Amino acid sequence: MCVTCLVDQFFPEVGIATVNSLRKAGVDVDFPSDQTCCGQIAFNGGFQSEAKKIAERFLDIFEGESYVVVPSGSCASMIKVYYLELFQDDPVLLERAQKLSERTHELSEFLVNVAGHQNIDASYHAKVTYHDACHLLRELGISDEPRELMKSVEGLELSEMQDSDRCCGFGGLFSVKYPEISKAILEEKLRNIESSGADILVANDCGCLMHIRGAMSRQGMKQEAMHIAQLLSPDADRS
Amino acid sequence: MAEVKTAKFKKASSQAVSDPKLQNTLEHVMGHFIEARAGAIEEFGDESWDQMRERASSIKKHALENLDYYLDLIDRTIQKNGGHVHFAKDTQEANRIVLDIAKKAEAKRVIKSKSMVSEEMGLNKALEKAGIEPVETDLGEYIIQLADEPPFHIIAPAMHKTKQEVSELFQDWLRTAPTQDIKQLCIIARDALREKFSTADIGVSGANFVVAETGTVVLVTNEGNGRMTTSTPKIHIAVSGIEKVLPAIEDVGLFLRLLPRSATGQRITSYNTFVSGPKFSTDEDGPEEFHLIMVDNGRLNLMRDPEFREALKCIRCGACLNTCPIYRKVGGHSYGWVYPGPIGAVITPVLTNIKQSKDLPYASTLCGACRDVCPVKIDIPKLLLKLRHMAVEGDSSQRSVSWIERLMIGQWRKTVSTRSSIERATNLARFLQVVVTKKGIIRNLPLPLISGWTKSRDFPALAPKSFAQLWQEKFSEETDG
Amino acid sequence: MVEKETKTDKSDFLQLVREAIGRKTPLLYAPDYPPLKSNYTRQQEKVRTITAKNLARKSKILDQLIENASFAGWNVHRVSDHESAAEKIGEIAASVKAKLAVRTTETILKSVNVDGALRSKKVTPVVLASGRYRSKSDLKEVAFKADLGISGVSFAIAETASCVLIPRKGVARLTSLAPPVFVAIVQADQVLENLDDYFAMVRLQFQKTRGRYPNYTNFVSGPSRTADIEQTLTIGVHGPGIVHMVLVG
Numbered sequence: 001m002c003v004t005c006l007v008d009q010f011f012p013e014v015g016i017a018t019v020n021s022l023r024k025a026g027v028d029v030d031f032p033s034d035q036t037c038c039g040q041i042a043f044n045g046g047f048q049s050e051a052k053k054i055a056e057r058f059l060d061i062f063e064g065e066s067y068v069v070v071p072s073g074s075c076a077s078m079i080k081v082y083y084l085e086l087f088q089d090d091p092v093l094l095e096r097a098q099k100l101s102e103r104t105h106e107l108s109e110f111l112v113n114v115a116g117h118q119n120i121d122a123s124y125h126a127k128v129t130y131h132d133a134c135h136l137l138r139e140l141g142i143s144d145e146p147r148e149l150m151k152s153v154e155g156l157e158l159s160e161m162q163d164s165d166r167c168c169g170f171g172g173l174f175s176v177k178y179p180e181i182s183k184a185i186l187e188e189k190l191r192n193i194e195s196s197g198a199d200i201l202v203a204n205d206c207g208c209l210m211h212i213r214g215a216m217s218r219q220g221m222k223q224e225a226m227h228i229a230q231l232l233s234p235d236a237d238r239s
Numbered sequence: 240m241a242e243v244k245t246a247k248f249k250k251a252s253s254q255a256v257s258d259p260k261l262q263n264t265l266e267h268v269m270g271h272f273i274e275a276r277a278g279a280i281e282e283f284g285d286e287s288w289d290q291m292r293e294r295a296s297s298i299k300k301h302a303l304e305n306l307d308y309y310l311d312l313i314d315r316t317i318q319k320n321g322g323h324v325h326f327a328k329d330t331q332e333a334n335r336i337v338l339d340i341a342k343k344a345e346a347k348r349v350i351k352s353k354s355m356v357s358e359e360m361g362l363n364k365a366l367e368k369a370g371i372e373p374v375e376t377d378l379g380e381y382i383i384q385l386a387d388e389p390p391f392h393i394i395a396p397a398m399h400k401t402k403q404e405v406s407e408l409f410q411d412w413l414r415t416a417p418t419q420d421i422k423q424l425c426i427i428a429r430d431a432l433r434e435k436f437s438t439a440d441i442g443v444s445g446a447n448f449v450v451a452e453t454g455t456v457v458l459v460t461n462e463g464n465g466r467m468t469t470s471t472p473k474i475h476i477a478v479s480g481i482e483k484v485l486p487a488i489e490d491v492g493l494f495l496r497l498l499p500r501s502a503t504g505q506r507i508t509s510y511n512t513f514v515s516g517p518k519f520s521t522d523e524d525g526p527e528e529f530h531l532i533m534v535d536n537g538r539l540n541l542m543r544d545p546e547f548r549e550a551l552k553c554i555r556c557g558a559c560l561n562t563c564p565i566y567r568k569v570g571g572h573s574y575g576w577v578y579p580g581p582i583g584a585v586i587t588p589v590l591t592n593i594k595q596s597k598d599l600p601y602a603s604t605l606c607g608a609c610r611d612v613c614p615v616k617i618d619i620p621k622l623l624l625k626l627r628h629m630a631v632e633g634d635s636s637q638r639s640v641s642w643i644e645r646l647m648i649g650q651w652r653k654t655v656s657t658r659s660s661i662e663r664a665t666n667l668a669r670f671l672q673v674v675v676t677k678k679g680i681i682r683n684l685p686l687p688l689i690s691g692w693t694k695s696r697d698f699p700a701l702a703p704k705s706f707a708q709l710w711q712e713k714f715s716e717e718t719d720g
Numbered sequence: 721m722v723e724k725e726t727k728t729d730k731s732d733f734l735q736l737v738r739e740a741i742g743r744k745t746p747l748l749y750a751p752d753y754p755p756l757k758s759n760y761t762r763q764q765e766k767v768r769t770i771t772a773k774n775l776a777r778k779s780k781i782l783d784q785l786i787e788n789a790s791f792a793g794w795n796v797h798r799v800s801d802h803e804s805a806a807e808k809i810g811e812i813a814a815s816v817k818a819k820l821a822v823r824t825t826e827t828i829l830k831s832v833n834v835d836g837a838l839r840s841k842k843v844t845p846v847v848l849a850s851g852r853y854r855s856k857s858d859l860k861e862v863a864f865k866a867d868l869g870i871s872g873v874s875f876a877i878a879e880t881a882s883c884v885l886i887p888r889k890g891v892a893r894l895t896s897l898a899p900p901v902f903v904a905i906v907q908a909d910q911v912l913e914n915l916d917d918y919f920a921m922v923r924l925q926f927q928k929t930r931g932r933y934p935n936y937t938n939f940v941s942g943p944s945r946t947a948d949i950e951q952t953l954t955i956g957v958h959g960p961g962i963v964h965m966v967l968v969g
């Protein structure tokens with residue numbers, strides 16, 4: 001398992017929920033303790049040499065045969081898609097990246113397609129709405145799996161928001177460099193969340209979650225933002 | 240060349256996002272475009288629509304890879320048809336060709352149908368300077384010509400203007416009575432332009448496609464001004480970017496299916512005009528002279544790089560603008576040149592000045608929505624990433640990233656290079672963040688570069704313990720055992 | 721001359737293009753591109769197949785044209801013979817209170833007695849042709865003054881509800897463009913199923929005439945429209961806002 005840097009430092013509870021939901025699916029989970037970050041922030045910033053160094057380190061740490069499960073769409077995309085681009089001129093690293101790419105899965109997609117758990121034995125009583133994180137949806141083409149999982153959670157009602165597939169305006173560095181534009185985009189997302197009538201916003205990417213949650217708490221919205229793993233853990237239901 | 244204001248992106252975009260009227264218009268119009276497009280492609284189903292895009296993409300790719308051959312073929316065919324083909328390296332040269340033709344014909348008035356390349360050229364200003372009256376005849380273009388503004392959108396140039404504002408422009412320029420009736424506004428424009436149509440000496444049009452095999456300029460229009468422009472004056476001049484080439488006449492069907500659906504969500508536009516030369520001597524009406532100007536203006540800089548070459552496949556449908564979360568907020572003028580939105584952010588820096596346009600490639604969340612709608616499958620996010628890479632590691636004409644950012648990223652890289660250094664750094668931060676944290680959130684992070692973020696959203700505090708620490712405490716024994 | 725000095729020479733320009741592509745010299749042969757390869761005989765065969773297909777599917781194609789044309793904003797009138805076509809056109813002219821109508825001189829307009837039908841409704845019919853006036857601007861003046869334009873078509877395309885208009889002697893460009901109302905007379909055997917059918921035929925024509933190909937063609941696929949003000953659809957800007965398709969047969 002790669003928990004991603006955001007989960008590691010800011011949202012460890014998501015990491016714990018990820019471990020729990022994987023274990024419940026009968027998966028043997030290991031956490032290579034040297035892991036830090038996949039290098040996406042540097043890559044997206046145009047710092048390819050820096051990103052390469054981090055990515056090489058990542059290849060070392062996650063060398064082997066086992067699956068690499070990532071609870072985040074954008075980090076999974078970085079590993080599965082962009083590493084291949086990063087190493088396109090280096091046949092040796094490219095081959096390693098290729099192998100890693102094949103072994104790497106985003107959490108929800110892993111649970112459904114690899115672990116074969118469309119039906120999660122979990123219960124969570126709440127009305128939720130789902131935000132399609134951009135990279136999860138458009139780099140990895142994952143949109144059905146998380147929805148299937150949510151539908152299988154007892155007591156969970158999924159109320160789709162308008163334009164669930166539209167970006168929340170995070171974009172990593174983008175939200176730092178252009179906070180006003182980012183905020184304007186985010187506000188549209190918040191409106192859509194609000195009018196979905198859901199109590200909880202669910203996403204599979206801690207970048208989006210951090211962004212959306214940040215605005216929710218600032219604006220005093222009553223809704224919460226949660227990672228999908230947090231709905232799937234056995235002891236998650238608090239209602 | 241039209242004035243380049245890309246360096247003002249930050250200022251222009253923050254003005255745009257804080258203009259509630261503009262935000263309203265953008266949301267309304269963009270929503271309309273997106274819905275129309277979705278409705279129009281439904282009849283094909285995802286799979287065959289995707290196949291059509293794939294085919295179109297490979298046709299364009301082939302045309303670009305053999306562009307020298309096809310440009311030559313266009314020249315030969317059009318000459319045979321009695322027309323003239325000119326090649327212009329830059330906009331200055333392109334303007335001069337038009338002016339030479341105009342002077343020879345002693346032209347006083349030029350009518351124009353929509354042409355983005357002529358916007359690049361700043362043709363209207365060049366004509367005015369030479370004492371020739373240019374008249375835009377596409378309704379949207381006419382409106383922004385009166386307002387003296389660049390187009391706001393590739394296919395809806397005046398979408399930011401309300402009917403109230405249009406009415407005011409007409410009152411000022413045409414002395415007409417104020418009205419809020421859009422139909423009435425159209426009639427005012429129609430009547431004003433009829434007079435121009437019947438008296439213009441030259442018609443200037445753009446070109447949506449130029450078919451090499453038959454030497455045919457294809458125009459895709461709705462209002463009828465494109466037909467007027469190519470019918471009433473003595474001379475027709477079409478200006479086109481060199482990338483508009485389609486090899487064969489039988490390629491056109493596919494592109495006529497893709498373009499209007501992607502652009503306005505129409506099955507086809509009201510008019511498609513095919514021009515291969517001047518009128519035949521036996522024809523009843525039509526221009527006696529036909530010129531096609533093929534303009535480079537920096538396109539070969541895109542061509543030189545196999546990855547950027549992709550961007551030349553663009554058929555200017557505008558779909559990427561409509562779906563772009565950034566364009567939908569900052570609008571067209573923020574981008575500072577002729578082509579806004581995602582495709583503008585890719586081509587503007589290369590066609591104008593990479594360093595000056597440094598904001599454009601970074602003003603994107605890389606969400607990928609543009610790539611999904613593009614009818615010729617241009618991987619726009621990839622090209623934006625490439626431009627960012629150039630801003631960091633390119634040559635001195637390309638590097639624009641500040642030393643602060645370089646320093647920060649370098650520092651960050653060192654920090655995440657070992658687990659112990661990241662623990663050290665975050666433990667220190669945990670200690671320091673006490674000052675700014677309340678209930679696990681940070682409402683104002685007084686750090687340079689990041690403070691903008693916390694103006695409108697909270698930043699999460701670092702968790703008391705990292706996941707790695709928790710793993711050690713909670714789980715590791717179980718797995719070890 | 722100044723012009724010579726400032727203009728980029730074609731061969732220089734093409735060389736720059738070539739270098740940007742990454743090639744030093746011109747191609748020795750035409751690029752390998754299948755749509756450009758098929759020779760006259762093969763194209764003829766292709767068009768024959770298309771014609772046979774369209775004949776076999778004729779009634780379906782006509783239905784499709786009618787459906788798509790109505791959707792695109794045409795007023796479609798299906799009539800069985802030339803007489804009723806003329807009658808219909810008279811009615812249309814009367815309904816828009818036309819005084820002056822301009823028309824073309826295609827063969828179909830020799831069979832459909834438009835002039836008679838118009839006169840009976842007190843509409844003056846005029847053939848828009850350059851020989852009739854002292855100058856070209858007079859032709860424009862008449863065209864801009866007319867209330868109605870009537871023309872045959874070269875083809876119609878069911879897929880897109882398009883009438884294909886090719887100007888030539890007796891068929892002025894402005895007939896179908898300048899007046900606020902336009903009537904197209906379409907014969908059932910002129911209807912093609914789709915765009916590809918049309919472009920295959922055009923290509924054959926191009927090959928047949930060795931490049932003497934119509935220098936100007938228009939598809940008219942509905943009324944003139946704009947949505948440039950507040951994205952509100954408005955019909956009838958520079959071209960006809962009302963369009964009728966009289967389908968004969």
Ligand code: SF4
Pocket residue numbers: 501552553554555556557558559560582609612613614615616617
């Ligand atoms: S890049 Fe693609 S979507 Fe954007 S305008 Fe060009 S063709 Fe259309």
